[in-house]
Amino acid sequence: MLNKNELKKFLVKAKKATYAAGEAAKSIKEPDQSTSLIFTDGDWKYHDNYFGGEPFGGREVAFYKDKPVYIMIYYGWVDKNITDFKSIYEFLQQALLLIPEDNPYRGPESFQNNDFKYKNKFEGKVDNFSGEEKIYQNNKLIYQAKYIGGLIDQKK
Numbered sequence: 001m002l003n004k005n006e007l008k009k010f011l012v013k014a015k016k017a018t019y020a021a022g023e024a025a026k027s028i029k030e031p032d033q034s035t036s037l038i039f040t041d042g043d044w045k046y047h048d049n050y051f052g053g054e055p056f057g058g059r060e061v062a063f064y065k066d067k068p069v070y071i072m073i074y075y076g077w078v079d080k081n082i083t084d085f086k087s088i089y090e091f092l093q094q095a096l097l098l099i100p101e102d103n104p105y106r107g108p109e110s111f112q113n114n115d116f117k118y119k120n121k122f123e124g125k126v127d128n129f130s131g132e133e134k135i136y137q138n139n140k141l142i143y144q145a146k147y148i149g150g151l152i153d154q155k156k
Helices: 004-017 019-024 085-096
Strands: 027-029 035-041 044-051 056-064 067-078 110-113 116-125 128-137 140-151
Touching: 004 019, 004 035, 004 044, 004 056, 004 067, 019 085, 085 110, 085 116, 085 128, 085 140
Parallel strands: none
Antiparallel strands: 027 035, 035 044, 044 056, 056 067, 067 140, 110 116, 116 128, 128 140
16 A cells, blocks of 8 residues: 655655756757656656747656555746746745645745745645645735645545
8 A cells, every 4th residue: 555654755855856946957949849857766757748938838757666656736827917927937946945844735825035926726635636826016906816626546
């Protein structure tokens, strides 16, 4: 049986080392125009694959001993009136580096830096969860993304 605490520790490491790491993360542009971010640690492997631009969507899969055990699917967008995407996504990466160890889905419940505020509402546990994250600038909603996921292929 899968150790959920090990999975959560691995997800924190993997997510901090991939998209949340910003330019330091190695990304692969795939032939289908998607981008992949991959992290491995011992028997664990993490693969984040997304499409976008604006809006964007993707999925994260964690493997244990080459078997897929976890998936999270996400979809999000920036307000259509925004032109400075870079500062929003840099702020998002700051928030994602603060991923909670007990609920390693996206960022913390809240985070603020200057005029940006990140809010994340979720329910469930690592085996079955869903949530939505939002970014506000000067109290105006400028970004939101929804996500859902959990354990996969657990019954023998």
